[in-house]
Amino acid sequence: MDAVVTGSLQCSKQVCAAGESSRGNSGQPMLSNDVTFFAGVAMSSIVTSCRSPLPVSFKSRGRHMVIDIHCHLGIPEADAIVQARYPGPPPGINDFASARTLEVNRTQFEAIGRTLNTIDTRLADMDRLGIDVQALSPNPGQYYYHTDAETGREAARAVNDGMAAAVAQHPDRLIAMGTVPLQNIEMAVEEMRRCVKELDLRGIEISSNVGGLDYDAAEFRPFFAAAEELSILLFIHPLGFTHAQRMSDYYFNNLIGNPVESTLAIGHLIFGGVLDRFPGLKICVAHGGGYMPGYWGRMDHGWRARSDCAERCQNLPSSYLRKLWLDTLVFDQDQLESLVRTHGADRLCLGSDYPFDMAEPDPVGFHGRLSERDQALILGLNAADLLGLTRLHGATATAS
Numbered sequence: 358m359d360a361v362v363t364g365s366l367q368c369s370k371q372v373c374a375a376g377e378s379s380r381g382n383s384g385q386p387m388l389s390n391d392v393t394f395f396a397g398v399a400m401s402s403i404v405t406s407c408r409s410p411l412p413v414s415f416k417s418r419g420r421h422m423v424i425d426i427h428c429h430l431g432i433p434e435a436d437a438i439v440q441a442r443y444p445g446p447p448p449g450i451n452d453f454a455s456a457r458t459l460e461v462n463r464t465q466f467e468a469i470g471r472t473l474n475t476i477d478t479r480l481a482d483m484d485r486l487g488i489d490v491q492a493l494s495p496n497p498g499q500y501y502y503h504t505d506a507e508t509g510r511e512a513a514r515a516v517n518d519g520m521a522a523a524v525a526q527h528p529d530r531l532i533a534m535g536t537v538p539l540q541n542i543e544m545a546v547e548e549m550r551r552c553v554k555e556l557d558l559r560g561i562e563i564s565s566n567v568g569g570l571d572y573d574a575a576e577f578r579p580f581f582a583a584a585e586e587l588s589i590l591l592f593i594h595p596l597g598f599t600h601a602q603r604m605s606d607y608y609f610n611n612l613i614g615n616p617v618e619s620t621l622a623i624g625h626l627i628f629g630g631v632l633d634r635f636p637g638l639k640i641c642v643a644h645g646g647g648y649m650p651g652y653w654g655r656m657d658h659g660w661r662a663r664s665d666c667a668e669r670c671q672n673l674p675s676s677y678l679r680k681l682w683l684d685t686l687v688f689d690q691d692q693l694e695s696l697v698r699t700h701g702a703d704r705l706c707l708g709s710d711y712p713f714d715m716a717e718p719d720p721v722g723f724h725g726r727l728s729e730r731d732q733a734l735i736l737g738l739n740a741a742d743l744l745g746l747t748r749l750h751g752a753t754a755t756a757s
Contacts (some may be wrong), residue, residue, distance in 0.1 A: 415490050415529055415746070420729075422737035423721055424490045424744070425483075426592070427643055427684045427708025430533070431474040431496035432519035435512045439501055448503050453601035453610045461608070465714050472712040476523050480530055482711070487721040489737070491711070492744055493520055493533040494562040497596045502540050502567050509538030513548050521556040532744060534560035534592055539567045542576055546583045553587050559744040560590035560641075565618035569599050572622060573629020573669070585637045590743050593622050594643040611715065619647030624656070627677045630669035639743055641682040641706060645692070650700055653678060682743060684708025685735060686717055690726050702731035706740045 417423065451459060472478055473496060483491060501512045513536050520533035535552040537545035552558040561584065570576070584591055598604060598614030619642050626632055626640070649656070656674040659666040670677075683700060686708045687693055696705060709720040717723055724732050 417489050417737070418484070419487060419489075419721070421733045422490075422741065423488050423707065424492060424737045424740035425488045425709050425711065425720065426492045426641060426706040426740045426743070427594075427686055428488075428491045428493060428711040429473065429496050429713070430476070430493045430520060430523055432499065432516045433474050434519060435499055435501070435515040438512045438515055439504060439508060442508055443504055447498065447501070449597065449599065450498065453597065453605045453614070454608075455605045458605070458608050469712050469714075476526060476531070480527060483530065486709070486711075486719070488709070489530070491531050492559065492740060493523060493531055494560070494592055494594065495520065495534070495536045497562070497564065497594050500536060500564050500596065501538070502564065504538075504540070506538060506541035506544055509540050510544045510548060513538045514551075517548070517552050517556055517558060520558060524557075532559050532746075534558055534562050534590070536562055537580075539563065539577075539580065542580050545580055549580075549583060549587065549589065553589055560592050562592045562594055565593055565595035565622035566599060571625040571629070573625040573631055577631075578634070581631060581635045581638060584639075585635045588637070588639065588745075590639045590641060592641050592643065593619065595619055595622070616644050616647035619644050620649045621647075623647065623649045623678070623681065624674075626681075627656075627674045628660075628666065628670045630671070632677045632680055633669075633671050636680070638680075639682075640680075641684060641743060643684050643686065643708065643710075645685065645687040645696060646678075646681065646683040646700075650678060650683065650696060651692075679704060682706055682739065685724070686710055688717060690723065693723065694726065697727060697731055697735075702727070702734045703739060705735045706743065707736050 415422070454462070466473075472482070479491070483489075495516050499512070499516055501509050504512065517535040520535055524531045524533050535548070535556065535558040537548045537552070539545045549561055552561065566572070567577075572581075595615045595618030597610040598617050601610040601614050604610040604614050623642060623646060632638065653675040660670060660674050661667075679701065682704050683696065684706050685693055685696065687696065707720055707724065708717075710716040721736065724735055727735065
């Protein structure tokens, strides 16, 4: 039976800091035979946010709390800002798509426009899919890295304000991530701080590159340093491959291009020494991390065999994979079980890609072959940890 929190929930230092004493050497939630522990408190069906000015509890509707870490919301106000100055689609978004793919895409966006850009039908869809909480991230088409810096900042602020407004309508079912204008790092850091300090957004969604510039470039170091300082989740979500001249047919720039971009992003973070320089980064990579989690042996061999592969990367490339979290949007249960076996259930989070046609149609049932322990972690516990939520067990937490 679901536990119930009674009385008012107030943030307490004991609750928010309790995780230090309840985690093993790995820093992951400890599990007993019959009770899951998270942030130092026995887990049942209540999650609360201790960072919000007014703490909010989230209640599970099934055996496990289910948090979808990969679902999108579009903010039309931001599009209006950019379209007034840069009319038409962003560069690259339609450059590698056949006429047939463009036709299917138009039909899709006509069908999902209201679902993507509002929350009118979202809660009903969440109930149907078994999702307790959506961690909203911006529509990837709203990165706006191609604009001038001022327009990029204005559009990013509109996106982030829109995300916060959506959460305010249903704070017991929604939390959100934001976006930042990475074409100007100073502005990006400033907006990221606003997202955390003023809007209570729980992550920053970033693309796999910025105008073709990869994340091992020195320009990004202040951004990663600030993200590490803020302990904010970075959710890497690509928007097609930058050099997809041979991927225009069959929607390959998404089917193949997105995993390629995720793979490249991980590769640059590892081989470029970013994860050595900023070991405290919290990064989750969409689409199961692309191809890297299934083919790390070649990366390790190159690191051992070639000096140019080891100049900036201190350890075996595969040793860094476990420093990253991945979503489980891989569509095949055998592949999911392989990820659990090789990457670990404690580094995976349910992701659906709602509301696009490439979404997993049964995001909870997809994990049904896993053990109860692994389901508890992947369906919600890991995401709750990454997003700064705290699990309580049928009790009232009061400030000391």
